[in-house]
Amino acid sequence: MKEIVDTSICEWDQASFLFFSDNIWGDFIYYSHLLPSLSALIVTVFIFINAPKNKAAQALLFTGLSFTTWSLMDLILWSSEKMDLIMFFWSSLIYFELFVYIGSLYFIYAYVSDKFPSFKAEVVIFLSFIPLFIFGHTSLNLLGFDFTNCWREAIEGPLWQYYIYYVEIGIAAWILTFAIHQFRLPKNKAKKTEILIVALGTLLFLSLFSLGNIIGSIESDWEIGQIGLFGMPILLAFIGYSIVRFESFKLKVLAAEALFTASFILLVSLLFIRTIENARYIAIGTLFLFSILGFLLVRNIKQEVKQREQIEHLAEKLEKANVRLKQVDKLKSEFVSIASHQLRSPITAISGYASLLREGSYGELTNKMKEPIERIEQSARMMATSIEDYLNVSRIESGNMKYNYSEFSLADEAEHICDDLRSEALKRGLVLLFRKRVDSQGMVNADQGKVQQIIHNLINNSIKYTPKGVITVYIHDEVKNKKIFIDILDTGIGMGSDTLGSIFQKFERGDKANTVNVKGTGLGLFVALKMAEAMKGTITAHSEGEGKGSRFTIELPLAG
Secondary structure, three states: OOOOOOHHHOOOOOOEOOOEOOOOOOOOHHHHOHHHHHHHHHHHHHHHHHOOOOHHHHHHHHHHHHHHHHHHHHHHHHHOOOHHHHHHHHHHHHHHHHHHHHHHHHHHHHHHHOOOOOHHHHHHHHHHHHHHHHHOOOOOOEEEEOOOOOOOOEEEOHHHHHHHHHHHHHHHHHHHHHHHHHHHOOOOHHHHHHHHHHHHHHHHHHHHHHHHHHHHHHHOOHHHHHHHHHHHHHHHHHHHHHHHHHOHHHOHHHHHHHHHHHHHHHHHHHHHOOOHHHHHHHHHHHHHHHHHHHHHHHHHHHHHHHHHHHHHHHHHHHHHHHHHHHHHHHHHHHHHHHHHHHHHHHHHHHHHHHHHHHHOOOOOOOHHHHHHHHHHHHHHHHHHHHHHHHHHHHHHHHOOOOOOEEEEEHHHHHHHHHHHHHHHHHHOOEEEEEEEEOOOOOEEEEEHHHHHHHHHHHHHHHHHOOOOEEEEEEEEEEOOOOEEEEEEEEOOOOOOHHHHHHOOOOOOOOOOHHHHOOOOOOOHHHHHHHHHHHOOOEEEEEOOOOOOOEEEEEEEEEOO
């Protein structure tokens, strides 16, 4: 209860620099909350500087600034001997107390869901300020100043005694409801734990902040209100742990410092409290905070150390495996190169002699002999093509592929290849068309032989994988961008999205390729793309789906 004191013996000392006064120096608890205020300001500003675009960091900074302002105004009104200052700051506290709650609400929303409350929710928040805007300067806020004692306290009106506390309870319930709702949503266990920790820290902070003020207002024991300000270090400790455990704000380095600072402030605050009961409360709170969060922090550090050791062990094994894989890959490339070279000579001889036999160089063949000789020749050609693909892959991977650059007409080369392959297309009942629309001379500076190989490979693929219909080779250029393109369009089996994503990889073929052509190594497109890229070009594949045909586009830079 409020103690009645004769005003004749009240001696109010003048405050120096608004803050320092013997009026409250005797019981240092009024100054002890400067440390929580300072910690709130430093930590929230630091988090914001390191994550300025993070909505939770923005809301936390607003909360920290509001809390610090409230704390300083509260200190001034107790330090000052001037009634007009006391009345001004006492009446203004109500706004910043509500700012602390609003900032905490925005912080929880942004931290959990990475967005602020909805427009409807913000309308409700704005409406809660209207009574303050309208009646904050009237007797509904402060009735007057109590001259009957030396407490230097204002007489609070309904806004303080009823409205603001009900609004704060409503916002706290709002935060709790939102946190429970988010906790129940399908989330992983770590995210749920993170929501629980941050929401609990926020609600503890608000509970202590308001409970001290409410009890202080009812009992006229304002020292209890000052003790309630130590909820801020508790909030910072919970946030510090969330940074350590869940890398909140991407500021894991700050985490241990934030947790240590919050607890350190509580311990230092003991030096400023002369009443043993108050000291006991702070000590119990510090012990509890250190026990819970310290245990969680140590457990998390142990887990990280164990994971780091496992990662280092795996990294060592991976490094050894990589060295071994490089050796195996080198041996593989050498084997493929040697084997291919060794195979190419006899295959060439087989193909040559088969051709001579078919042409009658060694005498006329009977009709019964012609078909086997043709199959031998065809198989030898296919084998020679496969060997050449393996050699090209080996050269590409070892970096030994050589390119002889010269200027030539890409349009002419494409047209000549179409003429050469048209008979093969006709044998399969296909129409092979050539179309040209070039505004330039169509000259490129590239390896002519390899460009011929690329074009031949893609047109030949279209012939193989088009059971019926038309194959169109269309060459066009973009003079402005200095590029020339060859589109090879067919009405063949087409490709799905999965096939399109892997068609240029080694040994990859379309899902239905074997239903049309069982022969093929899956190396042709890989080799063609690598050659095109080496000549500063590229190859892309397009298809609307299986059975809807395909389009392969060769792109090369124009010469000059």
